[in-house]
Amino acid sequence: MQPFAFNTKYDQTILLGRKAKNLQTLLAGIRAVPESSLYFHTHRFLLQHHFLSPEPPNDFAYWATEVLNDDPLGENLSSVDILQFASLEDLRKFFITVLDESLQHADRLPDCPRGEEFHFMACRTFVLPxxxxxxxxxxxxxxxxxxxxxxxxxxxxxxxxxxxxxxxxxxxxxxxxxxxxxxxxxxxxxxxxxxxxxxxxxxxxxxxxxxxx
Amino acid sequence: MTHINDYKEIVGRGTIEDLFLLADRLQGKAVQNINSTAVGGGVAEILTRMLPLLQDLGVDARWDVIKGNERFYSTTKKIHNALHGVQVDILSDEFEDFLETNRQNASGMTFGDIVFIHDPQPIALVEQRGTVGGRWVWRCHIDFSRPDDHVWRFLKSFVDRYDSAVFSAPAFARALAIPQILIAPSIDPLSDKNRTLPEETIDAVFTRFGIDRSRPVVTQISRFDYLKDPVGVIKAYRLAKRRVDCQLVLAGGGATDDPEGPAIMQQVNSEAERDQDIHVLFLPPSSDIEINALQRGSAVILQKSLREGFGLTVAEALWKGRPTIAGAVGGIPLQIKHKYSGILTHSIEGTAHWIKQLLQEPAFAARLGKNGHQHVRDNFLITRHIKDYLLLFLSLYHADDIVHL
Incomplete structure (x- = not known):
């Protein structure tokens, strides 16, 4: 039987130079960014707060709640059960659906305060034995x-x-x-x-x- | 002299072992750092600490400093201010002189396999790339959120010739054809400014400055300039003191080149003269132990900045497990999650409110301090910075999204 060989990995954070100031531009960004960006924004909290927060939200949920003050949307985005998705493309579809629905029911589209835009990032992953x-x-x-x-x-x-x-x-x-x-x-x-x-x-x-x- | 293995006790054996694994993949590559000053300033400080650690890991890391005359540094100061969004006039012969100084420095230099240029002063060395080859990275350490357009266009003509650009905060990203990488700054837990101190040392520093350790001390460590809002700090302290007994320490460097500096100083001094519990301390640059002791002996630390690049003094305070109240500006929200690892405020009144709360709820304050310490341990120590630099160097030789080393 093959032994279990432990690998380790590290991520490099890439700035995509794309930002969102409201739900519409957040949705447009989620549609356009590479899969590694979705992975970054849904997993970054796990590593950065790995000793602190037992229920790490993803960046989209955090921004909707803390910056846009949209608590219901934030809750919808943060309660995603990532384990149910087999691929990052499926996860992307989930976020698009939630944001689409929110936009359809929104009676206004507030912009975030200047300087608090959502900055899309991505990661490059380096794996080594x-x-x-x-x-x-x-x-x-x-x-x-x-x-x-x-x-x-x-x-x-x-x-x-x-x-x-x-x-x-x-x-x-x-x-x-x-x-x-x-x-x-x-x-x-x-x-x-x-x-x-x-x-x-x-x-x-x-x-x-x-x-x- | 600290060694990389000394950090095992702080970040764990596994983290240091991983650094050795990454460094091993850089065998045979000379990494040459180039900046414009050997001492003073944040870049020199981090390179001084980091170079020996990279060498400990087996990386052939080097450091060169460019030289220039007074005119060159006057131009680079203008460029620096312009990147902060200040309106400046730079004449075309000043730009020309800037380029000539870069060319003169290049002529006496031997370049490494990886050329790591720090900040704008040596940026034009990349003109030599066609001749000397190698991989080139430009690292911008300064606040870059609202650069002057004219100066940015001048710099961009050089940035485009690099393989990658590195920024300290997401808001600094620009429209560039080359990859842009986020690397946050860091603190060194084993430096004099941050290492654990014996209680006697802390006591001695408080005694020397005439501060009563038996009563709660609220401290802000920062330069005396408008953007750090020392007058706002005094106002917040006064509001808090109506209900809770405390003392205030404002400690930091002397006047800066901020034109409003002298007026701020005068205001701070006149406020302090009216209250014996306000201690204004002008500390020389070599006061690392004193700053460390003041932070460790304080009940609450403030960083009530109105604008901030990254705000590493916050990481320093959190590392010492101190409950910290800071302005929600610049890189500070990356370091503090409100009510979890510290307190973020937007006003004098809010700051006063939280000073009272934290002084009267020591158990809650201690929990914030503990969480803050942990967050800094995981994200803002020099070992994480070294890891990011090693990945940066390795990334220059790999194009894939997932790289198996």
């Missing part, structure tokens, strides 16, 4: 204890949506080892509604409990 590989569940959980949070992030978030593998890397490896039950449990975890350190300890506990029985 670490020296760590696990052949057993025990070794896997030991490595997971100390490996950088970026490595965890890569195998959970990037693997599924950014790299289009459709599943997180841990579940795929557990299944390859014949641990279907553990793979299914891992798949059930919602990584978007907990801090990354919380996620790290949940996975370690889950794997160790499974391994002990």
């Amino acid at each position: 670490t020296p760590y590989a696990a052949e057993t569940l025990e070794a896997f959980s030991s490595i997971l204890e100390h490996i950088s949070i970026s490595a965890l992030y890569y195998h959970i978030f990037d693997a599924r949506l950014r790299l289009g593998r459709g599943d997180n890397d841990f579940s795929r490896w557990f299944a390859d080892l014949g641990h279907e039950e553990l793979a299914a449990k891992m798949r059930m975890l919602d990584p978007y509604t907990q801090t990354l350190e919380g996620l790290r300890s949940h996975i370690i506990t889950m794997v160790r409990d499974y391994d002990a029985h």
Whole structure:
């Protein structure tokens, strides 16, 4: 059986030079930007606030709520269950639908205050192998204890949506080892509604409990 | 002398190991930083701290400084002001002189594989690119949100010849044909300004300045200029003090080239003379330990700026776990999430309100400080800055959206 080879990743933030000042221009931007921009704006909070905010909103939701003061729209945008989308294009369609509906029912289209425009950004992702590989569940959980949070992030978030593998890397490896039950449990975890350190300890506990029985 | 491994205790072993992995991919590439000053100013400060750390990681990092005469620096000062949106007149022979100085500097220089140009002063060195080759990056450290059009057009003719441009805030992005990359500035947790201090050192600094540590201290560390609103700080303190006992410390550098500086100074001094609990401290540039101690010994830190580039003094205060109240301007909202990692305000009255709240609710204030510290640890330390620079250098050799190194 192939050992699990841990990779890590880092993102470079690209400024696209495109901005939005109201819902209409936000929608136009969401239609036009590359997929890596959608990924950036829906995942950035996870890494930047990974110890702080257990329910990280995405940038679109944050801007609608905090800058445009549109709480209902902000709630609609932030309650998106990203796990239900198999691709970034599906996620794009979701945001377009929510914004389209909001625009249809809006009786006015306020501009944001000057200087508080939404700036579209994107990311370039650099993936590199670490020296760590696990052949057993025990070794896997030991490595997971100390490996950088970026490595965890890569195998959970990037693997599924950014790299289009459709599943997180841990579940795929557990299944390859014949641990279907553990793979299914891992798949059930919602990584978007907990801090990354919380996620790290949940996975370690889950794997160790499974391994002990 | 600090070493990269000294940061493991702060950011964790995994983060430092990842930096070594990234740096390893730059073997054989000489990275040459070029700016216009070896000491003084934020760029020199960060390069002084960062170069040895990059070298520790195995990167062949170098640093050259261009030289110019008084006229050159007078022109670059005008360019600097114009990028801040100030109306300036730069004569065509001043532009010509600027270019000539760049050419003279280039003639005595050996260029690296990656040429990393900081700020506008050496920007025209890129004229040599056709001859010397290499990859070229321009890093703009200054507030670039409303540049003067004439000056920007002059600079843009050079920026377009680089491989990438780097800015500190999203609002500084421009319409450019080359990739624009966001890299926020950082603080060094092991520098004298930010490292942990013994209580005795903090006590000694407070005693030396005649500040009573047994009563709450509210502090703003910043230059005495209009944009930092020291008079607004005094007004907010007075409003708060009607209900809660406290002292105010205003500490920072002396007068700047702000034309309104002397008037502000006079106003601050006359306010302070009427109240023994207001301490105005003019600190020389070598006062890092004093600033550190003042921040660590304060109950609340203010940064009531009216306009701000990035506002690294906020990161410094948050790093020390201090509850911080700051103006919601420039890069400050990137550092503080309101009521979570600090307080963002828009007025004197709002600032006074939150001073009272934080002084009277120490548990809430402590929670803000703890969250702020964590946010800085994750996003605004020099190790994150080094990681961004390593990615920047690597990105010059890869075109893909997802790069497998």
